[in-house]
Amino acid sequence: MKQKRKPGTGPLRSLELGVSFLAPSPHMELLVSCPRSRLSLWGDLGPLPMDDGICLSMEGGAAASTPAALPYYVAFSQLLGLTLVAMTGAWLGLYRGGIAWESDLQFNAHPLCMVIGLVFLQGDALLVYRVFRNEAKRTTKVLHGLLHVFALVIALVGLVAVFGYHRRKGYADLYSLHSWCGILVFVLYFVQWLVGFSFFLFPGAPFSLRSRYRPQHVFFGATIFLLSVGTALLGLKEALLFNLGDKYSAFEPEGVLANVLGLLLACFGGAVLYILTRADWKRPSQAEEQALSMDFKTLTEGDSPGSQ
Numbered sequence: 001m002k003q004k005r006k007p008g009t010g011p012l013r014s015l016e017l018g019v020s021f022l023a024p025s026p027h028m029e030l031l032v033s034c035p036r037s038r039l040s041l042w043g044d045l046g047p048l049p050m051d052d053g054i055c056l057s058m059e060g061g062a063a064a065s066t067p068a069a070l071p072y073y074v075a076f077s078q079l080l081g082l083t084l085v086a087m088t089g090a091w092l093g094l095y096r097g098g099i100a101w102e103s104d105l106q107f108n109a110h111p112l113c114m115v116i117g118l119v120f121l122q123g124d125a126l127l128v129y130r131v132f133r134n135e136a137k138r139t140t141k142v143l144h145g146l147l148h149v150f151a152l153v154i155a156l157v158g159l160v161a162v163f164g165y166h167r168r169k170g171y172a173d174l175y176s177l178h179s180w181c182g183i184l185v186f187v188l189y190f191v192q193w194l195v196g197f198s199f200f201l202f203p204g205a206p207f208s209l210r211s212r213y214r215p216q217h218v219f220f221g222a223t224i225f226l227l228s229v230g231t232a233l234l235g236l237k238e239a240l241l242f243n244l245g246d247k248y249s250a251f252e253p254e255g256v257l258a259n260v261l262g263l264l265l266a267c268f269g270g271a272v273l274y275i276l277t278r279a280d281w282k283r284p285s286q287a288e289e290q291a292l293s294m295d296f297k298t299l300t301e302g303d304s305p306g307s308q
Helices: 070-095 104-131 137-169 177-201 207-250 253-277 287-301
Strands: 012-014 019-022 029-032
Touching: 070 104, 070 253, 104 137, 104 177, 104 207, 104 253, 137 177, 177 207, 207 253
Parallel strands: none
Antiparallel strands: 012 019, 019 029
């Protein structure tokens, strides 16, 4: 739908990414051109209907429709995750004697903390940008970062538990493949959080650096999550062989329960990664993000709203 304007109000200049500016004007009006739809323009002209489920205001607010299947997949992933945490607690309570810090049961805090922190909370932190699609970007960033902080703290408790248990029993540290992978995952996770905080939450980080680092941040986030799930599976298998020995092959109830737990780990990881890799489920760019992207293009390529 095209809207006529009075002469002398300035030409309508289209820029890359479908972002347009109307200039000169008492205040900049940001439009987003939507293929196969009509624009929704707030201002003196009043709101006009739009078909794509997205509308922008002069304040830069955007309302994006949620893909029909996304809430069901997110709910399914949460059901898997909560069941995973509950079944881990049940396994430790029914067959491993529960959890007590100042005793031989201190070790049992390790698998529970790692499942809660480096699997469940880390997966939920990755899903924040799919679930909160219309909230302010900074609010979503803070929630994303806080969930990762909680996951790091809980995982650190799990590490302290296993090292303390080994010291009490006189066992060697860091001799197994599981322990090597676990330390690697924790270090990578901490570095990923530290760099992400420096680039995306710490004030003053240049937009150009954020844009260049963002693809690496996304890739390493998904990779570390996948490594966390794999490391948890290695630890589960190691615990079963250590505790059950030859009984594992006799379909002991503990072994069967732990096998189901392993399947839940794999399914939760698969559900989270599937949601993350669906391109059409990504959080849509908001007006403020598009404006920043255009400003970066202006600075680097010398373009301006009035130079065409």
